[in-house]
Amino acid sequence: MAVYEYSKYDGSEEFSPQSADKLFDELSQYLLHYGEDVLDNLERWEEENPDVVEKLIQRGLVEKDREGKYRITPRGARRIENRALESLFDVRSRDAMGRHDTDFRGAGQTVHEESKPYEYGDPVSNLNLHETLRNAVQRQGGGTPVRVTADDLVVHDMEYQTSCATVVLVDMSGSMDRYGKYGAAKQTALALQALVRAKYQGDFLQTVGFFTYAAPLTERELLASAPKPVSIFDSRVRLRINLDQPPRFVPEHFTNLHAGLQFARRILQRQPAVNRQIIVITDGEPTAHVEGRELVLLYPPSEKTARITLSEARRCAELGIHISSFALVEDYFYFGLVNFVEQMAQATGGISATCNARDMGNMVVNSFIGGRRRRRRLA
Numbered sequence: 001m002a003v004y005e006y007s008k009y010d011g012s013e014e015f016s017p018q019s020a021d022k023l024f025d026e027l028s029q030y031l032l033h034y035g036e037d038v039l040d041n042l043e044r045w046e047e048e049n050p051d052v053v054e055k056l057i058q059r060g061l062v063e064k065d066r067e068g069k070y071r072i073t074p075r076g077a078r079r080i081e082n083r084a085l086e087s088l089f090d091v092r093s094r095d096a097m098g099r100h101d102t103d104f105r106g107a108g109q110t111v112h113e114e115s116k117p118y119e120y121g122d123p124v125s126n127l128n129l130h131e132t133l134r135n136a137v138q139r140q141g142g143g144t145p146v147r148v149t150a151d152d153l154v155v156h157d158m159e160y161q162t163s164c165a166t167v168v169l170v171d172m173s174g175s176m177d178r179y180g181k182y183g184a185a186k187q188t189a190l191a192l193q194a195l196v197r198a199k200y201q202g203d204f205l206q207t208v209g210f211f212t213y214a215a216p217l218t219e220r221e222l223l224a225s226a227p228k229p230v231s232i233f234d235s236r237v238r239l240r241i242n243l244d245q246p247p248r249f250v251p252e253h254f255t256n257l258h259a260g261l262q263f264a265r266r267i268l269q270r271q272p273a274v275n276r277q278i279i280v281i282t283d284g285e286p287t288a289h290v291e292g293r294e295l296v297l298l299y300p301p302s303e304k305t306a307r308i309t310l311s312e313a314r315r316c317a318e319l320g321i322h323i324s325s326f327a328l329v330e331d332y333f334y335f336g337l338v339n340f341v342e343q344m345a346q347a348t349g350g351i352s353a354t355c356n357a358r359d360m361g362n363m364v365v366n367s368f369i370g371g372r373r374r375r376r377r378l379a
Contacts (some may be wrong), residue, residue, distance in 0.1 A: 020059035021079075023052065028080045031072075033183035035226030042070040077219050081194035084187045088361040118153035126155040164372045165204040165271035167264035168192060168364075171282040172211040174230035174253030179330040182227045184357035185281045188364045189222060195365065200372070204271050210260030212252045212288055212297065216267070228252040237287075237299040244293055254297050256288035258309040265316050276321045277371040279364060283328040285336050306340060310347050317348035324367040325352045326360055 030038045042062065046053045056062045061076035072080070115128045135152040168189050176182040189207045196205045207217045211228045231251045241250055257280065268276045285301035289308045298305050313323055325341040338354055345352035355363055 020055040020061065024056055024061045024076065024079065025083060031223060032186050033180060036224035039070045072220065072223055077223060080223065081190045084191040085194040088191050088365055115154045115156055118155050128154045128156050163202045163273045164275040164277065165268050165273035166368060167267055167278050168207045169260040169264055169278060169280045170207060170209050171255060172209040172225065172227050173255040173284060174228055175284050177227040179357060181283050181328050181330050181357050184360055186222060186225065188361045191361060191365060192368055193219060204273060206267055208260055208263050210256050212250060212254040212256055214256060214259035214263045237297055239297040241295040242293065243295055254288040255282065255284050255286050257282065257286040258289040258312050261309065261312040261316060265319065265321065268321055269319065275372055278316060278321055278323045279367060280323065280325040281364065285340050301336060310344060313344050313348050322371055323348045323350035324371065325350065326364055327352065327354045328357060328360065329354050330356045
């Protein structure tokens with residue numbers, strides 16, 4: 001993935017007008033890496049190049065809220081998500097992913113051209129009326145009225161798919177700001193949104209950001225998000241924070257995968273889907289965890305935090321939740337991180353992978369599709 005440098009326009013390069021779509025696509029690349037700060041500068045654009053901003057508004061890609069702040073419209077968000085998906089898959093082979101067969105009936109279905117004789121229990125809504133009437137006419141040799149019997153009934157052959165509930169845990173700690181890692185993680189999460197909307201409408205998908213805390217992200221919040229800036233630079237940190245009465249300043253750039261897994265588990269326990277999975281994208285060992293009503297921040301990474309995080313991962317696995325972990329090792333080969341995600345895979349029966357930002361997207365989406373195939377059998 002290309003690394004973008006974002007800075008104020010200094011007039012050294014000639015500005016050439018572009019189509020609204022192309023302009024928005026370039027804007028969205030900066031948005032992936034820098035978050036909502038990019039939208040704040042549209043106000044300056046409006047003063048210096050009002051026609052440019054007007055193009056985006058007329059195209060329905062950006063809008064102003066009640067406070068006069070620019071934001072991405074739902075149409076703009078869909079375009080970013082679809083472009084993110086296109087960047088991960090060659091358009092010509094996208095259909096090769098296909099849908100996934102199942103031996104029992106789920107929420108999704110595909111209508112095939114082929115038909116089959118009606119069997120007790122088939123939905124009447126799937127009746128192939130044309131074939132049914134043709135069978136009746138052929139059986140009685142023509143004439144009117146046409147009398148349809150049970151033997152004439154034909155229904156469309158339906159392919160049913162499993163439903164799946166997925167939580168994508170995206171690391172928002174300070175180190176994700178380096179080497180385009182967070183932009184790649186955000187792009188991957190957006191691509192999954194587009195994939196679910198296009199092919200797996202019966203699925204549930206939620207993105208959760210984890211840092212010192214953990215919080216769910218709407219599509220708009222995900223688009224506007226950025227890693228938490230590093231706010232303390234001590235070589236050794238030992239902090240306990242009361243969650244009921246937190247101080248005014250809490251450093252947010254730590255890695256609380258424990259809280260992220262807890263959040264994901266609670267979300268997935270409310271979902272009735274056959275398959276449930278958590279996809280973790282991170283670039284560092286956990287440096288924070290929760291003890292009762294206290295938040296514990298420990299740096300360098302501690303064995304205690306790792307142990308508590310692994311315990312939560314096992315709890316998820318015991319509930320039938322599959323965990324896939326992707327360790328970003330863009331800037332250096334971090335043996336501690338690699339060892340941790342491998343331990344988590346061993347403890348949960350899940351999978352772990354090390355990758356860089358460029359390759360991560362395809363690996364995560366393939367894992368998502370593979371997770372949909374792990375389904376329980378009905379007795």
